[in-house]
Amino acid sequence: MPVDFSGTWNLVSNDNFEGYMVALGIDFATRKIAKVLKPQKVIKQDGDSFHIHTTSTFRDYLLEFKVGQEFEEDNKGLDNRKCKSLVTWENDKLVCVQTGEKKNRGWTHWLEGDDLHLELRCENQVCRQVFKRA
Numbered sequence: 121m122p123v124d125f126s127g128t129w130n131l132v133s134n135d136n137f138e139g140y141m142v143a144l145g146i147d148f149a150t151r152k153i154a155k156v157l158k159p160q161k162v163i164k165q166d167g168d169s170f171h172i173h174t175t176s177t178f179r180d181y182l183l184e185f186k187v188g189q190e191f192e193e194d195n196k197g198l199d200n201r202k203c204k205s206l207v208t209w210e211n212d213k214l215v216c217v218q219t220g221e222k223k224n225r226g227w228t229h230w231l232e233g234d235d236l237h238l239e240l241r242c243e244n245q246v247c248r249q250v251f252k253r254a
């Protein structure tokens with residue numbers, strides 16, 4: 121049985137989101153608001169088809185993709201830079217490479233115990249987020 125990330129997840133820790141946002145070029149005023157947010161993720165997974173909705177009181181971000189199929193990502197409401205994104209399985213980890221203007225951009229999701237982990241990468245910055253089931 122493959123891993124199933126489906127569910128509603130609440131952010132419980134967020135290490136270096138500030139550094140990640142600086143690397144993405146998010147302005148100071150937006151960072152001030154964004155760094156205190158406690159986003160929720162609603163993940164719907166059907167085999168290799170994913171729907172990841174990140175919601176907050178400030179902005180929402182919806183991502184839909186199939187593992188192994190490259191797609192254009194607009195990052196609307198984040199840094200608004202377009203990139204080519206490809207998500208693949210690395211064992212039980214879901215790994216996204218976001219190819220574009222920013223070097224080393226991407227993220228990794230995995231499950232650890234009852235927790236959902238997310239590592240967000242951009243240039244030399246790594247943000248680590250942990251979510252618990254709502």
Ligand code: VLZ
Nearest residue numbers: 146154172174176179181183198227
């Ligand atoms: O997550 O790429 O789950 O897209 C934060 C919204 C969303 C709050 C961060 C507004 C997206 C921030 C993280 C304004 C600057 C992300 C992927 C993996 C799915």
